[in-house]
Amino acid sequence: MRVCDLAVCGGGVTGSCRNMSLSSPSVFRTVLRSWTAAVLVFLYLPILVLVAYSFNASRLNIRWVGFTWKWYGELWSHAPLMEAAKNSVIIAAITTVLSVVLGTLGAWLLHRHRFRGAAAIRVLVGVPIMMPEIIMGVSLLVLFSALAVPLGFTTVIIAHVTFCFPFVLLAVRARLAGLDPALEEAALDLGATPLRAFWLVIVPALRPGIVAGALLAFTLSLDEVIVTYFTASPGSATLPLRIFGMAKVGLNPMLNALSAIFVVATIAIVIFSERLKRFSR
Amino acid sequence: MRAADTSAQRRPGWAAWLLLTPLLVWLLAFVVAPAAILVAYSFAERDELGRVGFGFSLENYGRIADATYVAVFARSVGYAAITTAICAVLGYPVAWCLARASENWRHRLLLLVMIPFWTSFLIRTYAWITILKSEGLLNGLLLWLHAIATPLELLYTPTAVIVGLVYAYLPFMILPIYGSAEKLDPALIEAAHDLGCGPWRTFAQIVVPLTLPGFYAGVLMVFVPAIGMFAITDLMGGARVPMIGNVIQDQFVGQARDKPFGAALAVVFMLLFVAVYWLLQRRAAEREPA
Amino acid sequence: MNPFRLLALTCALLAAPAARCAEQLNLFAWSEYVPQKVIAGFTKETGIRVNYETYASGEEMLSKLLIGGAAYDLVQPPDYIAEAMIKNKLLRPLDRSKLKNLGNLAPEFLGLPHDPEQKFTVPYLTGTVGIVVNTEKVKEPIRGYRDVFQPKFKNRIVVVNDNREIVSWALVTLGLDQNALTPANLATVRPLVAEWIKLVKVFDSDSPKTPLLNGDVDLGVVWSGEAARLIQENKKFSYVLPAEGAHPYVDLLAIPTTAKNVAAAHRFLDYVLRADVSKLISDEFPYTNPNAAARKLLSPEQRANPASYPQLEKFNTFRDIGKAAAGVDKLVTDLKSAK
Numbered sequence: 001m002r003v004c005d006l007a008v009c010g011g012g013v014t015g016s017c018r019n020m021s022l023s024s025p026s027v028f029r030t031v032l033r034s035w036t037a038a039v040l041v042f043l044y045l046p047i048l049v050l051v052a053y054s055f056n057a058s059r060l061n062i063r064w065v066g067f068t069w070k071w072y073g074e075l076w077s078h079a080p081l082m083e084a085a086k087n088s089v090i091i092a093a094i095t096t097v098l099s100v101v102l103g104t105l106g107a108w109l110l111h112r113h114r115f116r117g118a119a120a121i122r123v124l125v126g127v128p129i130m131m132p133e134i135i136m137g138v139s140l141l142v143l144f145s146a147l148a149v150p151l152g153f154t155t156v157i158i159a160h161v162t163f164c165f166p167f168v169l170l171a172v173r174a175r176l177a178g179l180d181p182a183l184e185e186a187a188l189d190l191g192a193t194p195l196r197a198f199w200l201v202i203v204p205a206l207r208p209g210i211v212a213g214a215l216l217a218f219t220l221s222l223d224e225v226i227v228t229y230f231t232a233s234p235g236s237a238t239l240p241l242r243i244f245g246m247a248k249v250g251l252n253p254m255l256n257a258l259s260a261i262f263v264v265a266t267i268a269i270v271i272f273s274e275r276l277k278r279f280s281r
Numbered sequence: 282m283r284a285a286d287t288s289a290q291r292r293p294g295w296a297a298w299l300l301l302t303p304l305l306v307w308l309l310a311f312v313v314a315p316a317a318i319l320v321a322y323s324f325a326e327r328d329e330l331g332r333v334g335f336g337f338s339l340e341n342y343g344r345i346a347d348a349t350y351v352a353v354f355a356r357s358v359g360y361a362a363i364t365t366a367i368c369a370v371l372g373y374p375v376a377w378c379l380a381r382a383s384e385n386w387r388h389r390l391l392l393l394v395m396i397p398f399w400t401s402f403l404i405r406t407y408a409w410i411t412i413l414k415s416e417g418l419l420n421g422l423l424l425w426l427h428a429i430a431t432p433l434e435l436l437y438t439p440t441a442v443i444v445g446l447v448y449a450y451l452p453f454m455i456l457p458i459y460g461s462a463e464k465l466d467p468a469l470i471e472a473a474h475d476l477g478c479g480p481w482r483t484f485a486q487i488v489v490p491l492t493l494p495g496f497y498a499g500v501l502m503v504f505v506p507a508i509g510m511f512a513i514t515d516l517m518g519g520a521r522v523p524m525i526g527n528v529i530q531d532q533f534v535g536q537a538r539d540k541p542f543g544a545a546l547a548v549v550f551m552l553l554f555v556a557v558y559w560l561l562q563r564r565a566a567e568r569e570p571a
Numbered sequence: 572m573n574p575f576r577l578l579a580l581t582c583a584l585l586a587a588p589a590a591r592c593a594e595q596l597n598l599f600a601w602s603e604y605v606p607q608k609v610i611a612g613f614t615k616e617t618g619i620r621v622n623y624e625t626y627a628s629g630e631e632m633l634s635k636l637l638i639g640g641a642a643y644d645l646v647q648p649p650d651y652i653a654e655a656m657i658k659n660k661l662l663r664p665l666d667r668s669k670l671k672n673l674g675n676l677a678p679e680f681l682g683l684p685h686d687p688e689q690k691f692t693v694p695y696l697t698g699t700v701g702i703v704v705n706t707e708k709v710k711e712p713i714r715g716y717r718d719v720f721q722p723k724f725k726n727r728i729v730v731v732n733d734n735r736e737i738v739s740w741a742l743v744t745l746g747l748d749q750n751a752l753t754p755a756n757l758a759t760v761r762p763l764v765a766e767w768i769k770l771v772k773v774f775d776s777d778s779p780k781t782p783l784l785n786g787d788v789d790l791g792v793v794w795s796g797e798a799a800r801l802i803q804e805n806k807k808f809s810y811v812l813p814a815e816g817a818h819p820y821v822d823l824l825a826i827p828t829t830a831k832n833v834a835a836a837h838r839f840l841d842y843v844l845r846a847d848v849s850k851l852i853s854d855e856f857p858y859t860n861p862n863a864a865a866r867k868l869l870s871p872e873q874r875a876n877p878a879s880y881p882q883l884e885k886f887n888t889f890r891d892i893g894k895a896a897a898g899v900d901k902l903v904t905d906l907k908s909a910k
Contacts, residue, residue, distance in 0.1 A: 060780075060784060060800075062781075078607065079607075080607065080623065141635065145638050145639040150641070151641045229631070229635075230635060233622075233624070233641040234599070234622030234623065234641060235622055237624060242625070244602065245601075245625040245627070246602065
């Protein structure tokens with residue numbers, strides 16, 4: 001921290017920073033990396049704690065009592081929890097795909113074209129981000145019940161896409177701002193159809209924005225409670241719904257165990273897929 | 282379609298309209314329709330049980346002007362603003378660091394930022410409680426280091442609320458900035474260096490201005506949802522001060538059972554947002570002529 | 572993004588349709604209030620699959636039911652919500668000939684004001700709202716609300732985050748009826764509630780035992796089941812029914828008029844009324860069990876827990892107050908905000 005403060009002063013006060021050793025690019029890079037590392041520690045601090053406490057022998061999980069594996073065993077035999085976990089992952093995955101399609105196309109078309117009402121659409125896209133979850137949940141339920149759509153996976157996914165795709169759209173739009181229009185023109189001049197140009201030139205250029213948006217959508221969908229409550233049927237309850245319920249009786253180490261498995265499994269999938277990528281090259 | 286002009290922004294042809302259709306239908310069905318229901322509710326009346334009946338009244342809007350609700354609203358905006366500022370300060374360097382990382386590391390780091398948020402919010406928050414409580418890990422560590430003599434009061438304070446909010450929203454600041462920063466031409470940075478600009482100045486005067494679209498997106502994704510957030514303030518702040526989210530929630534699924542009033546609160550909340558957003562859009566449009 | 576492609580593949584595999592039983596029962600109940608063992612036991616015995624959907628408050632359940640979401644065969648309302656539901660014809664009269672174990676219930680929990688003829692509801696678990704004291708930290712005797720809400724205990728108190736509860740405590744403290752939430756009465760209790768709210772450190776309805784166990788507070792006004800768990804965990808906690816007047820409540824099971832599988836709902840009701848099944852519920856949730864036959868199966872330690880089985884004189888439950896709730900809500904929001 002101290003190094004960083006000093007360095008900021010060095011750069012800021014003198015204005016011209018050519019001769020300051022602290023302002024050399026390598027110092028800057030080190031500071032940037034340490035900052036990032038510190039933020040990652042902040043992000044993982046509670047995760048480490050919850051993983052550690054998943055091995056705590058005390059049911060109330062307030063104090064450390066002793067080491068045990070039993071919560072993992074109990075978790076395995078808790079069918080509704082496992083089913084809810086499965087539901088959550090399915091819903092989040094489908095939501096992400098739909099949100100990416102809707103958000104990317106929307107961002108691109110709004111960026112590319114000028115027409116009356118475009119500004120209104122831009123504002124409308126912002127509405128789900130700021131609509132309180134309870135309002136969205138209740139009004140969607142009113143809508144579904146008026147249209148006699150039975151509640152279930154479909155309604156939950158519709159609801160999730162509605163509050164997720166604006167995040168993709170915004171992330172992609174931020175990326176689009178200032179994108180060189182010559183890029184697409186060049187592709188068109190080379191004889192590509194506009195759709196091919198979009199797919200082959202624009203999408204790759206937008207990839208970081210799309211990836212960022214997809215990650216946000218997946219994360220949001222995976223952990224949403226209130227909208228899900230109103231749009232889910234008994235058969236399509238997601239994990240956060242169950243967890244919110246269980247935490248009523250106080251936090252159960254079994255839930256810690258579940259989260260620990262989730263984190264470890266995700267990291268394993270990432271490592272595995274990287275290996276796969278390297279292998280396939 | 283092929284014959285369409287290729288100026289930077291053009292009028293949409295039929296194919297573009299066709300592609301826009303899903304978005305338009307989705308917005309109409311699942312954003313405009315619920316919003317319309319909400320507006321209708323806000324003028325309606327309710328019965329004893331909390332069912333919304335037909336009727337027209339402006340009473341619900343009259344109640345909002347009450348000092349109680351104005352104060353609640355102001356407090357919610359205040360917490361959201363502080364959260365957004367801290368997220369920006371913490372997140373900007375991280376986003377830039379991610380964007381500068383090698384291709385291999387970039388995606389790994391990006392996932393590393395997100396993975397903590399794939400566990401349940403509630404369990405993460407309870408982990409923070411374990412850390413911050415008076416007999417908690419942080420106090421234990423500080424006592425052990427003899428940095429303090431008696432446990433600090435950390436949990437159930439505004440500080441704890443801010444920690445919880447920043448924790449929950451940080452990735453929503455990092456990711457859009459990253460998306461924007463990744464496309465910055467390295468040549469630009471090199472040119473700045475060649476012109477004698479140190480890395481700090483380059484960061485402040487070139488990187489930040491050029492990634493502002495990402496930053497604005499981040500502000501929208503952090504500030505706006507944070508205003509309505511109440512679960513964190515309840516758990517980490519002890520629910521001592523109500524947020525606008527609490528009040529709205531109470532009307533719909535709480536004892537108040539007053540959906541029309543809750544709807545009126547939400548309508549005002551959303552109108553304020555739309556007004557601010559509209560103004561920002563117009564200013565942005567003026568600044569960068571197409 | 573390879574990780575995502577892999578994730579998608581995993582999902583596709585997981586999505587393989589689960590085996591469906593012929594008969595299903597949609598149970599809409601408080602989160603984690605019906606033990607997994609009970610549900611599994613019912614399915615094993617009858618072959619009926621139970622879809623257990625949960626909610627966090629009676630009002631939440633009512634909201635979803637009123638708008639008309641999925642069809643639920645059984646709901647679990649608290650007493651005053653059941654009263655409102657009966658008034659508005661949202662519940663279906665029970666077929667008592669199908670409830671052979673109804674006799675297991677202790678008479679004091681039957682015929683209460685919310686359902687005087689016991690036509691629509693069956694008590695599930697009951698409890699009280701009372702005071703928990705950490706006797707290691709608080710040495711003086713605590714008998715009622717007046718003893719808890721003292722300036723010297725500022726920031727050492729947790730209470731349930733329930734606006735109507737805190738207002739009702741103030742009402743009984745001033746000798747008023749806890750159900751008389753008239754504007755005049757609200758104005759009378761306002762200064763007292765304002766004073767109390769300033770002293771409270773944590774408002775938590777979900778797990779008020781947590782700050783007590785964590786040592787962040789030493790006194791609490793909480794649900795008796797939470798208190799019973801605290802006592803199970805550590806004998807330093809004691810439970811006191813407030814001298815000013817305790818508030819008991821009953822959580823019920825009932826069949827909504829929109830139910831589809833009424834026969835299965837009755838079978839489930841009769842199943843949970845069985846003494847051995849009801850005992851399983853008590854094992855997991857140490858509230859007061861209204862099932863007299865099940866109580867006989869409990870261990871002496873369970874029965875001796877003062878929070879689970881307190882000495883209650885009057886059974887004075889909450890009544891449906893309709894629109895008056897809005898005033899209560901405004902009052903508490905106002906006072907909390909002024910803090």
